[in-house]
Amino acid sequence: MNFKLRAATKDDCKDISRMITELAVYENMPDQVKISHEELERDGFCQNPFFECLIAEVPEEQKSKEGFTVVGYALYFYTYSTWMGPTVYLEDLYVMPEFRGNGIGKGLLCKVAEVAKKKQCVRLQLSVLNWNTPSRDFYAAKGAKDLTATEGWHFIRFDGQNLDNLVNEAPTN
């Protein structure tokens, strides 16, 4: 299968938005998606964008059943380790089901790794759900370490009322 990997443009945000929802459906959390393609346009294509994104595109003659030629994406940004410095964090890596098994996911991952190296980041990090065996196997086969399993790192989140509570208790000095 022919495919091309390229940097996303503002015009891709409708496709990215569609695939974000497809990925959330796969992760059994479609209700959590509150982002519109307008917000993606604003947040990713401004002076200091919150994220960067790569797109996988197939030729018109190989388009999906529904007529899409943008069939995968990798959305990432830069974080910071106080031990190791700048790091790339891969928020989403997705390929539409009918296009899997053609090296598109691997191609996207390798391209993001290339960006990391270019930006002098010594780490590429991401997170995955423990029941998502295909993804865990995919990363493990490429040598990734599961830091939750080996070192015991847990994700913690404040949001909604518990975040508001913190704000209300912030010292004024």
Add this chain to the structure above:
Amino acid sequence: MNFKLRAATKDDCKDISRMITELAVYENMPDQVKISHEELERDGFCQNPFFECLIAEVPEEQKSKEGFTVVGYALYFYTYSTWMGPTVYLEDLYVMPEFRGNGIGKGLLCKVAEVAKKKQCVRLQLSVLNWNTPSRDFYAAKGAKDLTATEGWHFIRFDGQNLDNLVNEAPTN
């Protein structure tokens, strides 16, 4: 105990660097710290900084045994959720042992929550080691959710040779 919370300046990087190492010692991973205070100065105080940092400072008359007045820090940056938009990620929250129990850690956390709200971030996230019961209890008492325990999220990392391997396999198209 009197303390003041304020934004870090470039001049604080030596103190931040010292406390990064103290925190890594507490986390039993001191060998992982490869960052110098010069790198913190460069990465945090440039045109598009990789992180922001708050400092906790006590008056001269309450300085630490070793003579330090900068006794805690909260280092954070902005990440992006493709479900919810901009998010604050708290990389490090630390208070020197002899200054704990005075509300400094809580003050720093609440101040970071305030930053999150001001920047229209609906989430404040962080990670913690599973054996670090004092920290886990601290966050849980304030209403934080442990997403690894409840949803099964695992941290995955590529670095060193496995990251290089990805780069070497990146498609050229």
